[in-house]
Every structure is written in structure tokens, then in C-alpha cells.
Amino acid sequence: MNTLDNQIFLQGNGVSRILNSRVLQSPLAGITDSIFRKLVRSWAPEVLVFTEMVNAHSLELGHGEEKLKELSQESGPIAVQIFDFRPDAMAFAAKRAEEAGAFLIDINMGCPVKKIAHKGGGSGLLKDPLLAANIVKAVANAVQIPVTVKTRLGWCNESAKPIEFSLLMQESGAQMITIHGRTRQEHFSGKANWEAIRSIKEALSIPVIANGDVRTPDEAKACLSLTKADGIMIGRGSMGAPWLAGQIDSSLRGDSLLKTPNTKEKLEIARNQLLALVKQKGSHGLLIARKHLSWTCRGFNGAEDLRYELMRAKTAEEAITLLNNQIAVIGPQKN
Ligand SMILES: Cc1cc2nc3c(=O)[nH]c(=O)nc-3n(C[C@H](O)[C@H](O)[C@H](O)COP(=O)(O)O)c2cc1C
Numbered sequence: 001m002n003t004l005d006n007q008i009f010l011q012g013n014g015v016s017r018i019l020n021s022r023v024l025q026s027p028l029a030g031i032t033d034s035i036f037r038k039l040v041r042s043w044a045p046e047v048l049v050f051t052e053m054v055n056a057h058s059l060e061l062g063h064g065e066e067k068l069k070e071l072s073q074e075s076g077p078i079a080v081q082i083f084d085f086r087p088d089a090m091a092f093a094a095k096r097a098e099e100a101g102a103f104l105i106d107i108n109m110g111c112p113v114k115k116i117a118h119k120g121g122g123s124g125l126l127k128d129p130l131l132a133a134n135i136v137k138a139v140a141n142a143v144q145i146p147v148t149v150k151t152r153l154g155w156c157n158e159s160a161k162p163i164e165f166s167l168l169m170q171e172s173g174a175q176m177i178t179i180h181g182r183t184r185q186e187h188f189s190g191k192a193n194w195e196a197i198r199s200i201k202e203a204l205s206i207p208v209i210a211n212g213d214v215r216t217p218d219e220a221k222a223c224l225s226l227t228k229a230d231g232i233m234i235g236r237g238s239m240g241a242p243w244l245a246g247q248i249d250s251s252l253r254g255d256s257l258l259k260t261p262n263t264k265e266k267l268e269i270a271r272n273q274l275l276a277l278v279k280q281k282g283s284h285g286l287l288i289a290r291k292h293l294s295w296t297c298r299g300f301n302g303a304e305d306l307r308y309e310l311m312r313a314k315t316a317e318e319a320i321t322l323l324n325n326q327i328a329v330i331g332p333q334k335n
Contacts, residue, residue, distance in 0.1 A: 006020060006021055006022055006252065006253055007019065007020055008022065008176070008207050008230050008231055009207075010104060010146035010148070010175045010176055010207070011146060011175055012104075012143075012144055012145045012146040012147075012175070013140055013141070013143065013144050013145075013146075013147075013173075014144030015144040015145045015146075016146065017077070017103060017104055017145065017146050019046075019048055019077065019231070020046040021044070021046040021047045021048070021231075021249050021252075022224070022230065022231035022232065022249075022252055023044065023047050023220070023231065023232060023233075023234065023245050023248050023249040023252065024047065024048045024049075024050075024178070024209055024231055024232070024233040024234070024245075025037075025040050025044070025047055025048070025049040025050065025233070025234060025238060025245045026050060026150075026178075026211065026233045026234060026235040026238075027050035027051060027052055027053055027079075027081045027106070027108075027150070028052065028235060028236075028238075028239070029052045029053055030052065030288070030291070031052070031239060031291070031292075032049065032050060032051065032052050033052060033288070034070040034073070034074060034280075035273060035276045035277055035280065036242060036273070036292075037049045037051075037074060037078065038074060039242035039269065039273065040238070040242045040245050040246070041074070041075060041076050042242075042246075043242065043243040043245065043246025043247070043258060044245040044246035044249050045075070045076055046076065046077075046249065047076070047077075047245045047246070047249055048077045048078075048079055048103065048104075049076070049077070049078055049079070049245075050078070050079045050080075050081050050106060051067050051068075051071075051078065051079070051080050051081055052067065052081075053081045053082070053083050053108050053111065054067050054068070054080060054081065054082050054083070054093065054097070055082075055083060055084065056082050056083065056084035056086070056089040056090050056092065056093035057084055057089060059092065059093045059096050060089055060092060060093075065096075067080075068080065068096060068097055068100035068102075069100065071100050071101040071102065072100070072101050077103035077104075078101075078102065078103050079102065079103055079104045079105070079106045079148070080097035080100070080102040080104075080105055080106065081106040081107070081108050081150065082094060082097065082105065082106070082107060082108065082139075083107075083108035083111060083116060083121045083122055084121050085119055085120030085121040085124065085125065085131065085135075087131075087134045087135045087137070087138035087139075088138065090107065090135050090138060090139050091138040091139055091141070091142035092142075094139045094142050094143045094147070095142050095143060097143075098143045098144065098145055102145060103145070104145050104146045104147065104148055104175075104176075105139055105143055105145060105146075105147045105148070106147075106148045106149070106150055106178075107135060107136060107139060107147065107148070107149045107150070107174075108121070108122050108150060109122065109123065109125045109126060109132055109149055109150065109151035109152075109169075110122060110123050110150050110151045110152045110180055110184075111123055112152075112184045112187050117184065123151070123152055123155060123184040124155075125151075126151065126152065126154055126155040126160075126165065126184060127155045129164070129165055129168050132149075132165070132168070132169065132172075133168050133169065133171070133172040134172075136149065136169055136172035136173050136174050137172050137173055139173075140172070140173030140174075141173075146175040146176065147173060147174060147175060148174060148175055148176040148177065148178070149169045149174045149176075149177045149178070150177075150178040150180070150211075150233075151165070151166075151169075151177065151178070151179060151180070152179070152180045152181075152182055152183055152184055153179065153180075153181060153182060153183045153193060153196050154183045154184070155183060155184045155185065156183055156184065156185040157183050157185055157186070160183050162179065162196060162199075162200055163199060163200055163203045166179070166200045166203070166204055166208075167203060167204065170204055170205065170206050174206060175206055175207075176206055176207045176208075176209065176230075177200070177204065177206060177207075177208055177209070178208075178209040178210075178211050178233050179196075179197045179200055179208065179209070179210065179211060180192065180211040180212050180235075181193040181194055181196055181197050181210070181211065181212040181213075182212060188236075191213060192211070192212025192213040193212075194210060194212070194223055194226045194227050195226070197210045197212075197227040197229060198226060198227045198228055198229075201227055201228050201229050201230075202228070207230035207231065208227075208229045208230055209229055209230060209231045209232065209233050210223050210224070210227040210229035210231070210232050210233070211232070211233040211234075211235065212235075214232050214233075214234050214237060214248075215234070215236070215237030215244070216237070216248075217247055217248045217251035217252070217257065220232050220234075220248045220251070220252060221251070221252070224252075232248070234248065239291075239292075239295050240292060240294075240295025240296045240298075241260075241295075242269070243258060243260065243261060246258050247260070262333045263299070263300045263330055263333065264327055264330045264331075264332075264333045265333075266296050267296070267297070267323055267326055267327050267330070268327060269296065270289075270292060270293050270296040270297065270323060271320060271323040271324070271327070273289060273292055274286070274289040274292075274293065274316060274319060274320065274323070275316075275320065277289045278316040283315075283316070285316065286313070286315070286316045286319060289316075289319070290310070290311060293307070293310045293311075293319070293323075294307055294310070294311065297310065297326075300330070302326065302329070306322060306323075306326055309322050310322055310323075
């Protein structure tokens with residue numbers, strides 16, 4: 001039994017870990033940077049958050065260290081997710097991530113992006129289970145902390161053998177597996193197949209995390225009930241809603257539901273995120289902030305006009321003035 005109430009136990013090769021929440025905030029490239037993670041953390045202190053995927057090849061070349069350096073300034077459990085198709089490169093990256101303070105190492109076996117998958121990394125590993133197994137073994141031998149895998153149901157619908165693949169990852173040393181209930185062929189289309197995740201859960205002894213189409217506390221409960229998974233991972237539902245992991249976590253614990261920030265609070269969160277991004281990344285921070293702003297600035301009178309202006313703002317100061325003006329128009333809100 002790996003799951004006790006809200007805890008998930010992960011055996012390492014010397015260092016074991018306990019997750020004190022059944023909710024995981026997924027890695028989202030271009031989104032789950034340290035600033036986003038800190039936001040998630042303010043509602044969800046115990047939830048496992050992930051770095052954006054880190055390219056093992058970049059680390060070999062001495063680049064990409066900035067994603068690891070940030071870990072020491074953050075609180076709570078942070079998994080470092082790595083990708084490549086070469087076991088030795090992945091072992092090297094895992095060691096670097098462990099030294100930098102990773103809570104665990106997660107191996108990306110689900111990314112559908114062509115330039116990664118067609119080289120054999122990400123979801124490309126679903127086509128080569130033996131290579132995937134060798135990567136897990138090499139990484140598990142290189143570090144003391146637990147090693148986990150995040151993957152999909154298969155490469156294409158006809159050839160998918162998710163139970164065999166997951167069992168092989170378990171035998172190779174993976175201590176937890178997260179399954180996005182779609183194949184690579186499906187990308188993000190259709191509905192995530194939670195029944196297939198249940199079959200995997202029934203076959204494995206390591207913790208299984210269900211992923212795909214969980215956007216509310218009720219969906220999280222339905223997914224856990226159907227899949228019998230040890231936990232759930234949220235992805236797109238958190239885009240523009242960094243409070244979602246905390247809301248689901250409190251709901252699963254049976255605590256009173258954390259309230260969704262009101263419009264004024266959402267705009268203040270978006271403004272502070274923009275300020276933090278610009279402080280960290282200079283003018284490039286505005287470009288990164290745009291997508292967050294476009295998700296947050298919705299659902300109130302004038303939202304469409306504000307988004308239009310924000311997407312065209314040439315400087316961070318301009319964008320901040322627009323947000324401040326909107327906050328002033330809204331005035332005090334009760335909830
Ligand atoms: C913009 C975007 C970026 C993503 N980046 C990553 C990533 O870096 N690593 C990864 O394993 N999955 C990544 N994913 C997949 C998600 O983590 C998640 O598995 C998927 O969105 C399904 O969950 P959802 O239905 O809750 O969104 C990404 C998805 C999106 C939409």
C-alpha cells in the first residue's frame with residue numbers, strides 16, 4: 001500500500017520521499033516557471049510542483065542551469081522533469097538536478113512535440129520500450145532520490161500497450177508513474193481515457209497518478225473514484241488559475257473549499273506576476289506574461305478590450321497602467 005490518506009510514499013535509492021498531497025501540479029513548458037510555481041505554492045503548500053521540462057543535452061553543454069538554480073529559492077516539493085533519448089545524458093542531468101535540490105526526478109515520456117518525439121525523446125520513447133527502460137535504469141542508478149515517469153497511453157491507438165509499458169517502467173526502477181489518458185496520436189483531442197488508467201493502476205504496485213481533463217474539485221473526485229489512482233495531476237485547468245491545485249487539495253482533504261479570487265484579486269495576481277517576470281527576465285518578461293494575462297483577464301465587463309490593449313502594450317509599464325486602471329474601475333469587491 002503506497003497511499004495512506006493524503007500521503008504517497010516514494011522509495012528512493014537511499015533517499016525516500018513522502019508526498020503529503022494527492023494533487024500534483026503538472027509540468028507545463030513555458031508556464032510553470034519559478035514565478036508560477038510560487039503562486040501555486042501560496043494556495044497549495046504541500047502539492048508536488050514540477051519544473052518545465054529540462055533538456056538533458058543543454059545541461060551537458062553547460063546551458064539550462066538557470067532552471068535548476070531557482071530550486072534553492074523555493075519552498076515545498078519540486079520535481080525536476082528531464083528529457084532526452086540517451087541514457088547517459090539523462091543520468092548526467094538527473095545528477096545535476098539532484099545536486100540542485102530536486103525532490104525527485106521525473107522522466108518525460110509523453111511530450112508529443114515533433115522536434116523532441118521524432119528524435120526519440122518524450123513520447124518517442126513509447127515506440128522504444130527497451131530504450132525507455134534503459135533510461136529509467138540509468139537515471140535510478142545515478143541518483144539517490146526517487147525517479148518517476150510521466151507518460152501517455154501509447155504512441156498510436158493501434159499499437160498502444162500501456163499496461164506492458166508501465167510494468168516495464170516499474171521493473172526498471174520507476175517509483176511512480178503519471179499517465180495522461182491519451183495516446184500521442186490523440187495529442188489533446190477527445191476525452192482522456194480514465195478507464196485505461198484504472199487498468200494500469202490495477203496492474204502496478206507503485207503509485208499511479210491519473211492525468212487528463214481534471215479542471216475542478218468534482219472532476220478530481222470523479223477521476224480518483226473511477227481510476228482508483230493514488231493521486232491526480234492537473235495541467236491546462238491551472239493555466240490562469242494557479243489556485244486550482246490548492247482548491248482541489250483542500251477539497252480532497254474535506255476542508256472548506258478555498259474560494260476563487262474575485263476579479264479584482266485576479267487582476268492584482270496578474271499584475272504582480274507580470275512585475276515578477278519583468279524583474280526576473282527584463283523586457284522578455286512581458287512576452288511571457290502575455291499568455292497569463294490573456295487567461296486571467298476574462299469574464300468581466302471590459303475584459304475583451306483590456307486583453308486587446310494588453311496584447312499590444314509595448315512596455316511592462318504600459319501593461320501595468322492598463323491593469324491598475326481596470327483595478328481602479330472595479331473598486332472594492334466583497335468576494
Ligand atoms: C502548454 C503545455 C505545455 C506542456 N508542457 C509539458 C511538459 O513540459 N512536460 C510534460 O510532461 N507535459 C507537458 N504538458 C502536458 C501536461 O502536463 C498534461 O499532461 C496535459 O496537459 C494533460 O493534462 P490536462 O488535461 O490536465 O491539461 C504540457 C501541456 C501543455 C498544454
